[in-house]
Amino acid sequence: MTALSIRNLSKNYGTFAALKDFSAEIAPGTVFGLLGPNGAGKTTTFKCLLGLSRADSGEALFDGMPLQPQFFDRIAYVPEKSVLYDWMTIGQHLEMQKRAFSAFSARRAEELLALFDLDPRKRVRNLSKGMRTGAALVMAFSANPDLLVLDEPTSGLDPLNQRAVLKLIIDAAADGKTIIFSSHQIGQVERAAEHIAILQNGKLLLAGAVEDLKSEYKIVEGIFSDERISSNGLARDPRVTRVETTGRVLRTIVRDDSSGVAAELERLGASNVRMVDLNLEDIFLNAVSPNTPAGEIVEQA
């Protein structure tokens, strides 16, 4: 069981701020999904977390302790880009893992090789991108770690293997492992992750439990009789994260108390007020949409 707390991590590359004051608490036995567009700071977060890059400030604590080399016996990291040795075979990589990690299981490695349809005698040089990802995942999961850090673990894999990776994550989570993973594919995060954080330009935009976010976020929209809708009051409403108007339709994205906002719309004279559930993709797009920061009015009329 490994609890991970990330506290105010910041990292600059020269003048470029890759990560700004990122914090997250990851409870043992949970799956934490890191979402964000390319260059959002996901990989930087992982590197700082694991001490591969030095954070400019902040810290990451593993069960309350700063990272020490021996912790890696219980941690597996699968980076986004392949870091395997071209000249070595998959089997040799697994032998390397066996010698490095005390909980490595050769039987598990064999199962996983079969799952990804990988031949251990093949040299990494001759593997496709997807096969390299598969090999890296075999190495990580057969080491039986308590904490898995997976950077885009499904990239380059076909849908069948993507699903297999999700099942591996779920299986590990059911066994009480802690998993932190990033993905472009919201659908995967939506299925596998219990908690998510959305990053953009190195900044945390949104964090929370997936199921709670889905319950909390609603679209509340109403039709007004007049095109000149006064939405200023709503834009300042803390419950409302976004207001858009299209003709006579006013659409709000609400976090918490959607019925309260619906009542408010009715009070303002809207008819046909309705509430629609938001899925994670909508919530994500709402959070990262570049030209419409949350809470700002967008007049599209």
Next chain:
Amino acid sequence: MGSPGLTLVPAIFTIDPRSGVPIYLQLIEQVKRSVAVGALEAGEQLPTVKQLALDLTINPNTVARAYRDLERDEVIETAPGRGSFVRANGTSANARKTMEGVTLDALGTAIRDAKSMGLQRQELTQLMNAALDRWFPKEER
């Protein structure tokens, strides 16, 4: 571990993770519906949290949360070490209650939508009666 390979999803549960409805709520609704229609019988064992999570490819804690809520609602009971079962005692009453609950939820959603489109109570009552006539043609209102 259970085989991470592809296994068929049990026909009684289908989850739409892309929906805006939280997955655990979808699951609760489906279990209740299955109990109500008799697809799940009293005393029948439910898949383990891990197995269902793997079958549906959803987070195990989400399944666990649904099971906890179902237990609280007295739809299922969990025997430590043995698994979760559909509750045996008072099953018919429970099933009735569950059915009512599921129906009420569906009706509530329909009515909310209708209201948002501007239908009045009287019009809705008329529509409801028309619908009832269609499905219960010989019965007395």
Next chain:
Amino acid sequence: MYYTESLRAWRMVRIFLIVFAALFVLCIVMRIVANGHLNETGYNLPPGHVKRTVLANGSQVTTVTGDRGEHVVVVRNPHGTEDITITEPAKKPVKGQSATMHVPGAMIQVTAHGRSRITHIHHNEAIWLSWLLVIASCVAAILAAMLALNLSRENDGHLELCWTKPVSRAGYALTGVAVDVAAIFVVGIAWMVLTVLTLAIFGEAHLITFDAGAWKTLLFSVAFPLSLYGLVVALTASMSRGAVFVLGLFWPVVLLFPLFSFIQKYSIGTIARVIDTINPAAYFYAFVGPEGYGSKILMLPATETMEILALCAIAILGVLASLAQWRRLEA
């Protein structure tokens, strides 16, 4: 935790051993072919009058007098040593000159005086162990410089793998260094074994002589490749792909740099001598070169002990410098 390192070192060592095996076979074939011709005529004596006598002590003396006044005396002693004296007429008269050179198994002395040049070869057939050690050391040095790129190879896209193992960064790097050092020894020893084996095949192993300087040469031969390893690893530890180019430049620079010590102008010589303090090749020249040569290219007192100590210092400081860089790197 030394599995990958061993695999990688072995890949390199294997290439060396294959080359050694090829050289070994080539050497044996050449000796067999050469032996067929190696009789007295094999010495390529000038045409002329040949006279053979046997002295009282059993020495065979062959005297050849050439047409243009050349005079060759070959004395083959019963103990297996051989003295060859060649007297040639010089084209121009010269002032008295003399040079002595030691090569494995022979001492060559060339004297020029007046209108004649005398070359005296004392072929004692002894093979000094020191010479064999120095050659093995050079072979091991080539491998050492190649193995020293290993940290930079990790830096070329594998740091995430290296640094997420349950071992400290320094521990990881030092494991690699230890494996590399072992590989250097393996190759050096393999070379020595094959050399001795070649000599043994032709019944000459008994000629190997444990000369007076052999112990010091042994230390020097160990320190020399290690110092090159230390220097290269220090230069390339924080590089990635560029390290190969550094190694390409490394050899000519290191080997030729001591030449600058002889330039008197603009204190270039002094600067070169200062820089050569960390140049293993300078110590190599000083150690192997003729007497007094070391003091011309080195700042430190050019004694053999000092040269060995300096090489050890370069090896250790080089590895420490590479560790310092390695710990500061970011993936």
